[in-house]
Amino acid sequence: MEKRLGIIGIFIQDRSKSAPAVNKVLGEYSSIVVGRMGIPFREKGVNCISLIIDATTDELGALTGKLGMLNGVRCKSLLA
Template structure:
């Protein structure tokens, strides 16, 4: 299956659920190229970007699991190839 690069953007508005997010990301660590988290105390949230190199079905499964966590929003941008 063809692998693609994707940027997963996550907005965390419920910091109590970050541990669950980290567990999910740990389960997919073989596909993660890098990640960056930026706290934004003014709005009481955190912005996290995760870059992955994985097949489409893996990326979809990962973002689907993240999207089911209460208090988190997730969007994904894919490379063309």
């Protein structure tokens, strides 16, 4: 399969509960992550992570599927 450039947006509601699980999943897929930026948005009570990835559609689906199953975590993705 062909690798494509993409973006994943991750929103974490409760950092103390969900962040360790999110970081564990991201560590498992670190080989497809090109860049990562995290911003705490305290006024809204949410933490945002943006990822730039270079992945196949299968890899993207596996990563976002695992993230989406975590409590308090929502993610959306886009491939170029």
